[in-house]
Every structure is written in C-alpha cells, then in structure tokens.
Amino acid sequence: MKPKYMTLVEALESMIQSMGKNEMIPSERVLAKEHNLSRMTVRKAIDYLVDQNKLYRVNKVGTFTTDEKLYKKVDAFSGFTNEVRRAGGEPSSELIEYSLQAANKHIAANLGIKEGDLIYKVIRLRKKNGVPIMIDEAHFPQAIIPLNEQVVTGSIYDYIQNTLGLKIVTANQRFKATFAKKEYQKYLEIDELTPVIRTELHVYLEDGRIFEFNHGYINTDRYEIVSKSYQ
Amino acid sequence: MKPKYMTLVEALESMIQSMGKNEMIPSERVLAKEHNLSRMTVRKAIDYLVDQNKLYRVNKVGTFTTDEKLYKKVDAFSGFTNEVRRAGGEPSSELIEYSLQAANKHIAANLGIKEGDLIYKVIRLRKKNGVPIMIDEAHFPQAIIPLNEQVVTGSIYDYIQNTLGLKIVTANQRFKATFAKKEYQKYLEIDELTPVIRTELHVYLEDGRIFEFNHGYINTDRYEIVSKSYQ
DNA sequence: ATTAAAATATGGTATATACCAATAATTTTG
DNA sequence: CAAAATTATTGGTATATACCATATTTTAAT
Incomplete structure (x- = not known):
C-alpha cells in the first residue's frame, strides 16, 4: 500500500510540471484541506520534493517551484x-x-x-x-x-x-x-x-x-x- | 533560539563521533524519553542526520551509524x-x-x-x-x-x-x-x-x-x- | 492618496497519540 | 534440546492540535 504522502508527491509533481519556475504552490494548509490530509502529512510530501530540489520554501511566505530539470546525484x-x-x-x-x-x-x-x-x-x-x-x-x-x-x-x-x-x-x-x-x-x-x-x-x-x-x-x-x- | 531538534542533532553528532561504523544508536522512543522530547521531534533530528549520510535507518530494526568519516573528507x-x-x-x-x-x-x-x-x-x-x-x-x-x-x-x-x-x-x-x-x-x-x-x-x-x-x-x-x- | 494599525496567511517547531508490519527476543510447547 | 508460538521492539505513517514570528494583505485613520 502506497503511503498517502507519496500519492501527494505524485500529484504535486504533475502540478509542478505544468507550472513555471519560481511560482508559488498552494499553502500547506490549503493542500491539506484539498486532499483531506493533515498538514504534517502535506509537509512530509513537500519535504520530499524539497530534498529533490523540485521545490524550495521561503519562511512566512510560501513554497515555490525551482527550475529543476532532471538531475543526477553524485554522492550516492x-x-x-x-x-x-x-x-x-x-x-x-x-x-x-x-x-x-x-x-x-x-x-x-x-x-x-x-x-x-x-x-x-x-x-x-x-x-x-x-x-x-x-x-x-x-x-x-x-x-x-x-x-x-x-x-x-x-x-x-x-x-x-x-x-x-x-x-x-x-x-x-x-x-x-x-x-x-x-x-x-x-x-x-x-x-x-x-x-x-x-x-x-x-x-x-x-x-x-x-x-x-x-x-x-x-x-x-x-x-x-x-x-x-x-x- | 535554537530549535530543540537541533540541540539533539548536536548531541547525536558527538555520540556518533565516539561510535564505530554500522553501530546502532538508541531507538527513537528511548531518545525521546532520555531527552524529554516527543518521538516526532527525535525523528526530525534523525532525519537531519540521515540526510547528511551520518546515519541510516533499517525499518523495524534500528538506526545505525555510517562510515561517513571517509565520505566527508572527499566530498566536503x-x-x-x-x-x-x-x-x-x-x-x-x-x-x-x-x-x-x-x-x-x-x-x-x-x-x-x-x-x-x-x-x-x-x-x-x-x-x-x-x-x-x-x-x-x-x-x-x-x-x-x-x-x-x-x-x-x-x-x-x-x-x-x-x-x-x-x-x-x-x-x-x-x-x-x-x-x-x-x-x-x-x-x-x-x-x-x-x-x-x-x-x-x-x-x-x-x-x-x-x-x-x-x-x-x-x-x-x-x-x-x-x-x-x-x- | 498616504500612512498606520489590525487582521490574515505563511512556514517552522513541538507535542501527544495511534496504528501498522516486520523483526528480534522471549516464552511455551513438544 | 529444538521447534513453535507469543510478546516486545523497531521504524513508518498519519492525525489533530497548538503556538511562534514574520510577511503580506486588508482595513482604518489621517
């Protein structure tokens, strides 16, 4: 069974795909309500994408798309x-x-x-x-x-x-x-x-x-x- | 004010320093009790160190030190x-x-x-x-x-x-x-x-x-x- | 129209709790 | 003593809630 936050990760990925760079995604609270998830679960999904360089957060402002393309990890x-x-x-x-x-x-x-x-x-x-x-x-x-x-x-x-x-x-x-x-x-x-x-x-x-x-x-x-x- | 999980990160770092490689650290629940933190906060500290390749988790078993010392030198x-x-x-x-x-x-x-x-x-x-x-x-x-x-x-x-x-x-x-x-x-x-x-x-x-x-x-x-x- | 104050929204942190599934240790059974 | 059943432990996931500090927006006052 796929965890819920992973399902959200996929949803966010396709959302990001259709967005420009440095665009703000919906806030954590809005995403939680929209997907019937707790905010903590939403954060976990966003954490995942931030770690992948697909999103970045700005405290007290919002979460934004990067100009991330495909990338290759060198360190593992x-x-x-x-x-x-x-x-x-x-x-x-x-x-x-x-x-x-x-x-x-x-x-x-x-x-x-x-x-x-x-x-x-x-x-x-x-x-x-x-x-x-x-x-x-x-x-x-x-x-x-x-x-x-x-x-x-x-x-x-x-x-x-x-x-x-x-x-x-x-x-x-x-x-x-x-x-x-x-x-x-x-x-x-x-x-x-x-x-x-x-x-x-x-x-x-x-x-x-x-x-x-x-x-x-x-x-x-x-x-x-x-x-x-x-x- | 430094967040609590950061304080724990530092404590864990010095603990790791004195340990060998692939050694198990105390479980999340034990660390939580020892440091008077909730388990979620402990997890956040461990997440941080896992992301830095200083620890790795094995589901249902425990969390272990890596042989990060070598890695650090090369990629620092x-x-x-x-x-x-x-x-x-x-x-x-x-x-x-x-x-x-x-x-x-x-x-x-x-x-x-x-x-x-x-x-x-x-x-x-x-x-x-x-x-x-x-x-x-x-x-x-x-x-x-x-x-x-x-x-x-x-x-x-x-x-x-x-x-x-x-x-x-x-x-x-x-x-x-x-x-x-x-x-x-x-x-x-x-x-x-x-x-x-x-x-x-x-x-x-x-x-x-x-x-x-x-x-x-x-x-x-x-x-x-x-x-x-x-x- | 400008400025100042207030309300709102944001991500960051922290707690307490609950259940899951698989491992590892323990106990029971043969 | 060995095998099987049971129990405890582990990390993984998920929820609900609360408060913080600051950025942004809205409203009110000048």
Whole structure:
C-alpha cells in the first residue's frame, strides 16, 4: 500500500510540471484541506520534493517551484536505472552495441587487467521517461562479470548485486565539458555545436577490483548533475 | 533560539563521533524519553542526520551509524582556496568586480531573500599555480556577510568561519555543459567554441540560511571535476 | 492618496497519540 | 534440546492540535 504522502508527491509533481519556475504552490494548509490530509502529512510530501530540489520554501511566505530539470546525484552511486528511479522517473535503455572483445591498452589500464583479456563492451542510450539523456560505453571484465544479452537489457547493477552477490563500494567519477562523438549526436538529439558533459567512471568492488570502466556523454539540457556536500 | 531538534542533532553528532561504523544508536522512543522530547521531534533530528549520510535507518530494526568519516573528507566543501590547496596546488585569485547592489528577482530567489535586499557581488578569476582555471560570480547577502575590499582579496571562507564565527554546513552544486560569456573568454584563455562547465552553487549555514549563491565557468581542459561516491 | 494599525496567511517547531508490519527476543510447547 | 508460538521492539505513517514570528494583505485613520 502506497503511503498517502507519496500519492501527494505524485500529484504535486504533475502540478509542478505544468507550472513555471519560481511560482508559488498552494499553502500547506490549503493542500491539506484539498486532499483531506493533515498538514504534517502535506509537509512530509513537500519535504520530499524539497530534498529533490523540485521545490524550495521561503519562511512566512510560501513554497515555490525551482527550475529543476532532471538531475543526477553524485554522492550516492547506484547505477543509472536506480538513480533515475529514485528521482521519480521511469528509466529505460536502448542497446546500441554489445560484444565480447579483447581489451586494448587503454581499456586494460583503466580496468586494471592485462591487454588482451576479454571484456564485454556495452553501449547504451539511456532514457528517462522515454527521453534520451545520455549515451555511455561500459566495459566489464569477463572474468568478474559474466554477462549475457538478457542481463544487458535490464539493470546490470541489480544483476551484479542480487544474482552475482557482489558488493559495490565506491565509484570515482570525472567530468569534463566537450562535444559528443559524431555518431552519438543523433542519439542524444543534439547538433555538433551542443556541448555535453563527458563522464569517466571507475566502479570498485569490496576487494578493490574495478569491475566497470565507463565513459558517457550527457545532454545537460535534459539532465543536470547535482552534488550535495557536507562539512 | 535554537530549535530543540537541533540541540539533539548536536548531541547525536558527538555520540556518533565516539561510535564505530554500522553501530546502532538508541531507538527513537528511548531518545525521546532520555531527552524529554516527543518521538516526532527525535525523528526530525534523525532525519537531519540521515540526510547528511551520518546515519541510516533499517525499518523495524534500528538506526545505525555510517562510515561517513571517509565520505566527508572527499566530498566536503571548503571553497576554492582550500580545495586547490588540498589538491596540492597554489591557489590565487584576481578580483574582477566587487560591488554592493540591490538583488534582482533571480538572485533574490536563489538566496532566499527579498528583491531589493542588498547583496555583495564578487567576480573573481581563480587560478591554480598562476594558471586561470575558472571565473565565478558570487553573491552574498549583506545582512549575513558584511564584506569589505580587504576580505574579498583573501579567502572569504576563512573570514566567514573564523572571523564571523558562522558554521557552513552544506553546499548544493549543479553542473551543466555550456559556453562561457564572451567577456569571460579572455580571462579563461579560451575561444568562443570551447565548451566549459557551468557550476551553480548554493551554500548553507547551520540555521538553513543561504549565504552564498555562486555561478562559475570552469575551463575543464585545465581543471576536471572529480567526485567519489560510496554505497 | 498616504500612512498606520489590525487582521490574515505563511512556514517552522513541538507535542501527544495511534496504528501498522516486520523483526528480534522471549516464552511455551513438544 | 529444538521447534513453535507469543510478546516486545523497531521504524513508518498519519492525525489533530497548538503556538511562534514574520510577511503580506486588508482595513482604518489621517
């Protein structure tokens, strides 16, 4: 059974969708009355959306929409599928390429394996609610992650954690502004003059082995990278 | 007057400090009784710490400490000067503009203040080892951060923390690929076709007030953004 | 029309209470 | 001693209520 505040979150999300930026939403008391909820429950729903950067509050004035688009959390890495889902979206991916090949020097160095060792190369176009957001080339050492075509069309991270029982502990990510490869521009629905963020990602297992080396191109008009840091 | 849940947050923080990782803290009901608070107030304090990744909950079991110490080190926000220094570089900055002005609608919304409130606008070219890396426009509400020209040429963060005695707790940052403003291109030593990463930064004080809204342009050929995340 | 006072609305905090569902500890049963 | 049943404990959700301090709007006075 879905909690009531979650139902309200969804209602508010679609309301926000149809609003401009920095517009005020109805007050907590009004929302409570409209939805037959207590104000505390309404606050919980709003808390949820404030945490997601979709709303912000101004004390004694009101609660307003942000210019939030899609965003990517940097501080807790869980794979594209889970990240999009957590942000309240419906993730999907289109498989562009899937092959088993020998690692070249560059890939081998980034995975900490020997040149010539077998790796799976997986190129996927990632979408949120059907909208292309990023395209990425992932490389997995066959010796650690035995893939097959069925797994590749789903969430590889769920497979690694649940089926293989491996524990993912850290991810190092680098960001750089650049242009996308020509052959990727059509997938991302951009032209040759649209800058993108290129990510480079190394993901580690508990024992320190790298099981994924990934580089991707993000259309930041559709998917902004967000990071939250604490002191 | 400090809210009660904040007092509990502090008490819990020092408790966490003396505990190991993945250790269970007392239950909400016990904490409520011990501190003469209602359980809802205790939950609010725990919510705060969960959001900061210092605690995590397991439904029907308990609330536990994380291995946050490591995480904090990597992702802690400390301003450009300290960040460059930590990376082993020599930071410096060139003051491009410094003025006191009335906040326009956009700036006011981002700082959570009223349109027309006075803010300091500080534009600086940031360098690492004398090489221009990024340029940023920072905005500080005068009511919170009283600046002067001398402070602006040094580390504003050191001034805020040491002289004003304010506590910086969180920073939200967003990244987007774009091009730099024309007048900034010469400072960054790039041409009009070099993509940059645009950052947008909100920095928060302990009481939730935003004391800095900042947007900057990074020459990622010289300065890549790196993030490390834990699961 | 301007100014001043009053009323209203807002988010922020805090309490007390209640029930749920699943886990973990305890007790009972065989 | 082992298995099963019971009980206590846990976080999750939800309501109703109350008061605060300030921003905004409305009304009244000048």
